[in-house]
Amino acid sequence: MLIKVVKKSILDVKADVIVVNLFEGVKHPGGVTGIVDNAFDNVISNYVIKKEKFEGKFGAIYQLPLVKEGKKIFVVGLGKQADFTPAKIRTLTEKVVKACGKSVKKVVSILHGAGVAGLDAEICAQMIAEGASAGAYKFDRYISDKKEDKVEEFIIAEIDATKFKKAEKGEEKGCIVARSVTMAKDLINDSAQYIYPETLANFAVENSGVKTTVYNKEQIKEMGMTAFLAVGQGSVHEPKFIHMEYKPTRKAKKKIALVGKGITFDSGGLDLKPPASMLTMKDDMSGAAAVIATMKAISELKPNVEVHGIIAACENMPSGSSYKPGDVIMSKIGKSIEIDNTDAEGRVTLADALAYAEELEVDEIFDIATLTGACAVAFGSVVSGILGNDEDKVKEFIKVGDEIGERFWQLPMYEEYGEKLKSNIADMKNTGGRNGGASAAGIFLSKFIKDTTWVHIDIAGTAYVDDMATGVGVKSFVKYIVG
Ligand code: BES
Ligand code: MN
Ligand code: ZN
Helix, strand or coil: CEEEEECCCHHHCCCCEEEEEEECCCCCCCHHHHHHHHHCCCHHHHHHHHHCCCCCCCCCEEEECCCHHHCEEEEEEEECHHHCCHHHHHHHHHHHHHHCCCCCCEEEEECCCCCCCCCCHHHHHHHHHHHHHHHHCCCCCCCCCCCCCCCCEEEEECCCHHHHHHHHHHHHHHHHHHHHHHHHHHHHHCCCCCCCHHHHHHHHHHHCCCEEEEECHHHHHHCCCHHHHHHHCCCCCCCEEEEEEECCCCCCCCEEEEEEEEEEEECCCCCCCCHHHHCCHHHHHHHHHHHHHHHHHHHHHCCCCEEEEEEEEEEECCCCCCCCCCCEEECCCCCEEECCCCCCCHHHHHHHHHHHHHHCCCCEEEEEECCCHHHHHHHCCCCEEEEECCHHHHHHHHHHHHHHCCCEEECCCCCHHHHCCCCCCCCEECCCCCCCHHHHHHHHHHCCCCCCEEEEEECCCCCEECCEECCCCHHHHHHHHHC
16 A cells, blocks of 8 residues: 655645544534535535434544545544543544445545644654554465455645644655555464564564574574574474664663564474464564564664563474473573473473573663463453563553553562462472463563563463454654654
């Protein structure tokens, strides 16, 4: 889909659908919606609002099958003006594209939010670009009877010179973010039959847009990442350790490491998952996908921040060479782990990946992982879990998420959650059972960070929803790092 901003009146753009908007309760539309209303014989005020009683509730779309010059008008509800946010622009634009029928090739939209709402035109255009792209997303790689792209062009019309300039900038950024989110979704939606550590690593080399080093099994062993290796030892696919690096040309104002859980398939290992739980486990590299995709966006947006993307990629499989329940394995930092359950594998790989990240002497470490069913049970697909060793940093990231439209909810880190991780024969166990599992997993990870600011994000419930990847995490990371 082509997305662009034109410096024209919305009425002067040839399109199949014109998108205008209405805040809840408005009876006489002003701004561009008012202009369109006048141009089309007051059809919005007299018919849509008065007769059809369209109230402008958030996300509602009134589709006028007009008439004049074969154009259709979509009136979208913005909801209450006091509750309006940029992220809502993304959501409703996604809905608009999804609502477009087969015959719609070209859409022209008002720059939502930049009128009476008074939002910055740049962020408004960015949200429209991201929403249009999300609305058009499909994963049809393996479908023989491919449906054509519905909407081919999505135009944002803005005649005001200052807003137009800002909108162009926002649209450009939105397209970069959208391409990255799409990249993450494609990678996650693809099957574990094709995406295994080696292909994931190749993908990062070819698509991250930054310097990428891949370490093989021998090298991983030399680097002391024995806990990570244990998880992958039951698979026919060799584990790979991926390190992506972005360095700004000027002196970086800070250094960040993003660590993504990269289990390319989680069967549970010898503690095999039941069929229904295993079914979606190709998504267990969603954290890794979010990190690769973020690196790509960073490579294009070029912030003045040094960013490292780190993935310990392996497959968790049962076989004669698998790690076993009861095994005691060593980790990179020298702490021993008793394997209580081979299905709690993500944290074991992350233990070494976090230790590697800390050796880079970064200022902050973030990890993102489809880590616990417990988090998915608690929060569903509505919000991701978050915790960390720095209250302020966790709060700051939650705020960034709120601003950009990804939700995070803080999980408790009471030491009691760690009690169950005590082992008689090793420094700790890898699990203390399912109850309180999201916090216990967080406590486990925290033991592998010495003194660097660290934030852990659990996306088990949010990464893959209704049999489709969401690309969760990318937008928040980009917002946090680039602004
Ligand atoms: N990858 C799973 C967590 C998961 C569950 C992700 C559902 C997405 C959806 C993780 O490796 C896992 O299996 N965790 C176990 C831990 C348990 C054995 C303590 C779980 O949550 O059941
Ligand atoms: Mn597992
Ligand atoms: Zn897993």
